[in-house]
Amino acid sequence: MTLPSRIRVIERGWLSSNNIVFLDDDGATVVDTGYVTHGDDTLRLIDEALAGRTLQRIINTHIHSDHAGGNSLLQARHGCTIWIPPGEAELVDTWDEERLSYRRTSQQCPRFAYDGLIHPHDTLHLGGEDWLVLPAAGHDHAMVMLWCERLGTLISADALWQKGFGVIFPELAGIPGFAQQKATLDLIAQLQPRLVIPGHGAPFTEVDAALQAAQSRIQWLTEAPRRNVDNALKVLLAFKLLEARRLTLAELGDMVRVSVQGNVAMQAHYPHDPEAMAAFMADELVRAGAATREGDTLAARP
Numbered sequence: 001m002t003l004p005s006r007i008r009v010i011e012r013g014w015l016s017s018n019n020i021v022f023l024d025d026d027g028a029t030v031v032d033t034g035y036v037t038h039g040d041d042t043l044r045l046i047d048e049a050l051a052g053r054t055l056q057r058i059i060n061t062h063i064h065s066d067h068a069g070g071n072s073l074l075q076a077r078h079g080c081t082i083w084i085p086p087g088e089a090e091l092v093d094t095w096d097e098e099r100l101s102y103r104r105t106s107q108q109c110p111r112f113a114y115d116g117l118i119h120p121h122d123t124l125h126l127g128g129e130d131w132l133v134l135p136a137a138g139h140d141h142a143m144v145m146l147w148c149e150r151l152g153t154l155i156s157a158d159a160l161w162q163k164g165f166g167v168i169f170p171e172l173a174g175i176p177g178f179a180q181q182k183a184t185l186d187l188i189a190q191l192q193p194r195l196v197i198p199g200h201g202a203p204f205t206e207v208d209a210a211l212q213a214a215q216s217r218i219q220w221l222t223e224a225p226r227r228n229v230d231n232a233l234k235v236l237l238a239f240k241l242l243e244a245r246r247l248t249l250a251e252l253g254d255m256v257r258v259s260v261q262g263n264v265a266m267q268a269h270y271p272h273d274p275e276a277m278a279a280f281m282a283d284e285l286v287r288a289g290a291a292t293r294e295g296d297t298l299a300a301r302p
Contacts, residue, residue, distance in 0.1 A: 001152075001194055001195045001205050003151075003153070003195070003203075004127065004128065004129070004151070005023075006022060006023040006024070006127035006128050007020065007021075007022055007023075007126075007127040007129075008020070008021040008022075008023070008049045009021075009197055009203055010045050010046070010049060011201070011202055012034055012038070012041075012200075013038070014200060014239070014242060015034075015035040015037065015038055015066060015239065015242050015243060016034030016035045016038045016041075016042065016066055016069070016070075017032045017033075017034055017035075017066050017067040017157075017158075017199045017200060018032065018197065018198070018199060018200065018201075019031070019032055019033060019034060019042065019045065019046060019049075020032065020155060020197060021046060021049040021050065022126035022127035023050070023051060023053055023127060024053075024125075024126070024127065024128065026056070027053050027054045027055065027056035027057075028049075028050050028053045028054065028055050028056060028057075029055075029056060029057040029058070029059060029126050029127075030046055030055060030057075030058055030059070030074070031058075031059045031060075031061065031126075031146065031155060032059075032060060032061055032067040032068070032157075032199065033058060033060070033067070033068060033069060033070030033071050033073075033074055034066065034067075034069055034070045035065060035066045035069040035070070035107075035108075035243075036065070036069035036070065036073070036108050036109060036110055037069075037108070037243055038069075038070070039069070039070055039073045042070040042073065042074070043070075043073060043074065043077060046074065054078065055074065055077075055078040055080045056078075056080050056081065057080055057081050057082075057083060058071055058074060058075065058080055058081070058082045058083065059083045059084075059118060059124070059146075060082070060083070060084045060085070060088075061085070061136075061143055061144055061145065061146075061155070061157035061158075061199065062085060062088065062139075062140045062142055062143035062144070062157060062158070063084060063085075063088045063091070063092065063100060063109075063142070064101065064140060064158075065101075065102055065105070065107040065108060065109040066107075066239075067157070067199065068084075068109055068112070069108065069109050069110070071109075071110070071112040072110040072111065072112040073110070075112060081115035081116060082112055082113070082114045082115055082116075083114065083115065083116040083117065083118050084114045084117060084118070085117070085118060085119075085120075085142045085143065085144045086117045086118075086119055086142075087141060087142025088100075088142045089114065089117060092112070092113070092114055095111050101169065103258070104258055104259055104263065105236050105239075105259065106236070106240055106255045106258055106259070107239065107240075107243075118133050118144065119133065120133050120134060120135040120144060121133060121134075124146065126146075129148045129150060129151060130148065130149075130150070131146040131147060131148050131155075132146070132147045132148075132149070133145075133146060134146070134147050134187065135184075136156070136157060136159040136184050136187075137170075137177075137180035137181070137183070137184060138159060138165070138166075138168060138170075138177055138178075138180045138181025138182075138183075138184045138185075139157075139158040139159060139165060139166035139167065139168060139169060139177075139181065140158070140166070140169060140170070141170055141175070141177070141180065143157050143158065143159065144157070145157055145159055145184075145188075147191060147193070151194075151195070152192075152193055152194035152195060153193060153194070153195045153196075153197065154188065154191060154193040154195070154196050154197070155197045156188065156196050156197065156198050156199065157198075157199045158198075158199040158200070159181070159184045159185070159188065160184075160185065160188055160196060160198060160210060160211065160214055161198045161199070161200055161201050161210070162196075162198065162201050162202070162204040162206065162210050163201070163210070163213065164213070164214060164217060165181065165185075165214055165217070165218075166199070167228065167231060167232045167235055168181055168221065168228050168232075169232070171225060171228050171229075172228075172229065172232055172263040172266060173263060178218055178221060178222040178225075178228075179222075181218050182215070182218050182219075182222075185211060185214050185215055185218065188207075188211060189211050192207075193207055194207070195207075196210070229263075229266055232263075232266075233256070233259060233266065233277075233281060234281060234284055234285065234288075236255070236259055237252060237255065237256075237278075237281050237282075237285060238285055238288075238290050238291075240255055241285065241290070241291055241298060241300045242300050244300075245299065245300050246297055246298070246299050246300070247297070247298050248296055248297050248298075249275065249278050249279055249282060249296045249297075249298070250275075250296070252278035252281065252282060252298065253274040253275040253277075253278040254274070255278075256274040256277045256278045256281070257274040282298050285298065286298075289301065
């Protein structure tokens with residue numbers, strides 16, 4: 001399935017979310033802006049996609065650092081406005097890095113201010129099409145998706161990837177999230193999209209297979225919540241390693257300590273010392289093929 005020429009998907013690596021650029025006669029909009037350390041690439045790629053238009057607006061599906069890390073850079077360059085879901089507004093107003101998750105995930109996101117809110121069930125006109133804003137609780141309870149019925153296309157953020165979905169972060173804070181993620185997957189199934197543009201990875205049309213796999217995974221996580229906790233810590237450490245490229249076990253231990261202290265579920269499941277946990281997770285990352293071990297140093301695979 002081919003998207004209209006006014007809609008351009010910039011597929012990024014795993015530190016940065018995909019960027020979706022919409023071209024209209026009076027300017028352009030980008031949905032999600034990637035991670036801050038990829039800022040130079042973000043500016044270049046979006047400038048190329050604009051095709052001479054002015055970037056007028058940024059829309060964030062949610063405020064995780066890999067989706068909003070380029071906000072301030074793009075706004076400084078283009079003077080564009082920023083629109084976010086309402087569930088994030090208070091946290092952005094006060095820039096509460098603990099509740100925004102940046103501190104406990106050891107991730108960066110330069111401060112920005114928003115100009116407007118996108119509410120579930122709003123309709124946005126982007127790239128010559130109408131897009132319905134839909135709630136997408138689970139991975140992040142404030143997250144939204146965008147649905148174009150005419151095109152049969154869903155911008156799913158981190159609610160559905162071709163192989164899975166994002167970590168169910170609310171569960172780490174002791175807030176129910178598995179049922180909410182299942183409800184979001186049920187909503188996607190009801191929409192019957194022909195094409196899904198995920199927050200990470202290439203757009204895909206094999207939607208039924210992706211949904212079946214995702215529904216099986218959320219059931220698997222629900223049956224043993226420790227699995228979500230283990231996966232979350234592994235994902236956070238892998239993300240940090242990709243950013244830094246090399247980390248010592250001591251640095252990994254410091255990150256484990258911060259992550260565990262900031263998450264109720266991690267505190268319950270990881271009562272032992274961070275250094276031992278870091279060594280265990282380092283072995284897990286090597287086993288998964290995400291890293292190589294050189295003595296007390298872990299290096300990200302190219």
